[in-house]
Amino acid sequence: MTIDEARARLIRLGAARLDAREAGVPQASDYIERLNAAFEDAHAEYTCAAVTEIAVLRRELRRPLAA
Numbered sequence: 423m424t425i426d427e428a429r430a431r432l433i434r435l436g437a438a439r440l441d442a443r444e445a446g447v448p449q450a451s452d453y454i455e456r457l458n459a460a461f462e463d464a465h466a467e468y469t470c471a472a473v474t475e476i477a478v479l480r481r482e483l484r485r486p487l488a489a
Contacts, residue, residue: 425471432468435461
């Protein structure tokens with residue numbers, strides 16, 4: 423999964439949580455619990471993708487310049 427895909431998934435899940443809250447879905451419902459778990463997973467995936475992208479960029483910046 424690319425960082426853009428991970429970010430989009432995180433945003434979609436955040437919007438779904440907000441929609442559920444605004445619709446009055448009880449916080450203790452199974453739906454909200456599954457949604458929160460999916461959001462936490464998506465957050466971890468996004469964080470991992472971001473850290474990986476930073477590491478790749480750092481590696482690229484440390485390469486010697488081509489002559």
